[in-house]
Amino acid sequence: KIVKPIEGLKKVSNMFLILVLGFGGSILVLISILSIRERKYEIGVLRAMGMKKGKVGLGLIYENIALILVSLGIGLGIASLVSGPVSNMLLQGQLEAKNNDMSTVMVSLGPQSAPDPIDSINAALSADAILLIALVALLLGLVSVIIGILYINRYEPRKILTERN
Secondary structure (H helix, E strand, O other): OOOHHHHHHHHHHHHHHHHHHHHHHHHHHHHHHHHHHHOHHHHHHHHHOOOOHHHHHHHHHHHHHHHHHHHHHHHHHHHHHHHHHHHHHHHHHHHHHHHHHOOOOOOOOOOOOOOOOOOOOOOOOOHHHHHHHHHHHHHHHHHHHHHHHHHHOOOOHHHHHHOOO
16 A cells, blocks of 8 residues: 555656657657758868768767757756655655545454555655666767768768758
């Protein structure tokens, strides 16, 4: 009875994680392709001046990693501030749902001490969780920028420069 609300919370958080990773990853790839497409002329000029495809791609990767690290710092800072109240709010919802489901009257056969219900959760991120979040963010970011680089490297510099409108 005590662990039931926590199990419900685990299911909700896992489902939320899968949805966020799926939708977030696809949106990240789309944004990366659009941003590289906006910079197509800049990349064409660099390539026309003699810069190799690899160096242009490496510059874009470094730029993306810097953005990811800044975003991770901001996001983890906000998450550490908000995680406690949000997890307690979700727990209260689970407890209310459990109390609504208990429509049967429990009969006690003698003196029994019921364990104290869980009323709050300590939702601090461990170092392992922060490392895992950082690795997933870097992986998603690198995949999205590599897809964008592959998209832009299909074009020759001359074609990029002549198609500018």
